[in-house]
Amino acid sequence: DQQVKQNSPSLSVQEGRISILNCDYTNSMFDYFLWYKKYPAEGPTFLISISSIKDKNEDGRFTVFLNKSAKHLSLHIVPSQPGDSAVYFCAATGAGETSGSRLTFGEGTQLTVNP
Amino acid sequence: DAGVIQSPRHEVTEMGQEVTLRCKPISGHNSLFWYRQTMMRGLELLIYFNNNVPIDDSGMPEDRFSAKMPNASFSTLKIQPSEPRDSAVYFCASSLRLSGTQYFGPGTRLLVL
Numbered sequence: 001d002q003q004v005k006q007n008s009p010s011l012s013v014q015e016g017r018i019s020i021l022n023c024d025y026t027n028s029m030f031d032y033f034l035w036y037k038k039y040p041a042e043g044p045t046f047l048i049s050i051s052s053i054k055d056k057n058e059d060g061r062f063t064v065f066l067n068k069s070a071k072h073l074s075l076h077i078v079p080s081q082p083g084d085s086a087v088y089f090c091a092a093t094g095a096g097e098t099s100g101s102r103l104t105f106g107e108g109t110q111l112t113v114n115p
Numbered sequence: 116d117a118g119v120i121q122s123p124r125h126e127v128t129e130m131g132q133e134v135t136l137r138c139k140p141i142s143g144h145n146s147l148f149w150y151r152q153t154m155m156r157g158l159e160l161l162i163y164f165n166n167n168v169p170i171d172d173s174g175m176p177e178d179r180f181s182a183k184m185p186n187a188s189f190s191t192l193k194i195q196p197s198e199p200r201d202s203a204v205y206f207c208a209s210s211l212r213l214s215g216t217q218y219f220g221p222g223t224r225l226l227v228l
Contacts, residue, residue, distance in 0.1 A: 034216075041118070043206050043219030044158070089158065093214075099214040101146060102171065105158040 003027045003094050006106035014114055019077040021109050023090030026071065028079040034103070035064060035075050038087045048075070080113045087111070117141070119220035121207050127226045133195040140209030147181055148217060149192050150206040164190065165213050186210045194202055197227045
């Protein structure tokens with residue numbers, strides 16, 4: 001029962017263009033969503049997050065959009081840079097202090113930004 | 116400022132042997148999490164602690180797995196006896212509070228032959 005799904009295992013874009021990574025979830029109790037980036041041989045690194053009370057959160061080149069009715073979120077990277085090449089994980093968690101600690105991760109999407 | 120520290124980084128062992136993975140969380144963080152990443156199941160939470168107390172171990176796959184946190188700066192994940200299907204990358208993460216942003220260590224790559 002995969003509650004968080006990233007249907008694209010890989011994505012390739014040109015440097016300077018926009019990268020769009022998608023994530024779908026099924027559990028309506030999720031109310032906080034995160035994106036993590038992972039380089040080979042390293043642990044995941046927190047990138048950006050969004051609460052369900054918002055539909056957009058922006059941090060520099062990274063913007064996350066949340067569509068609650070569709071249970072869908074996306075991460076936009078503009079402009080994409082070769083250093084952005086990594087695996088991107090979508091994660092979700094529910095309300096409350098205890099449940100809010102339990103992150104459910106998607107399968108990850110390998111982003112490759114070509115120079 | 117040191118991040119989450121895990122040791123060893125790589126471990127190769129034979130089936131039936133005991134394996135102990137170690138984690139030092141970021142100083143001042145009150146919550147610690149153990150994850151496992153495999154090709155089949157992705158990144159899954161095994162167990163987490165708050166103020167050194169185990170809160171939820173429902174992700175621990177079998178009784179062969181156990182975790183302890185004797186103090187705020189150290190945790191272990193033990194597999195006894197190990198099996199080939201335990202081969203995976205094991206990550207430790209810590210956060211300032213239970214629902215705070217989790218910071219991951221570099222992981223321990225375990226191979227059980």
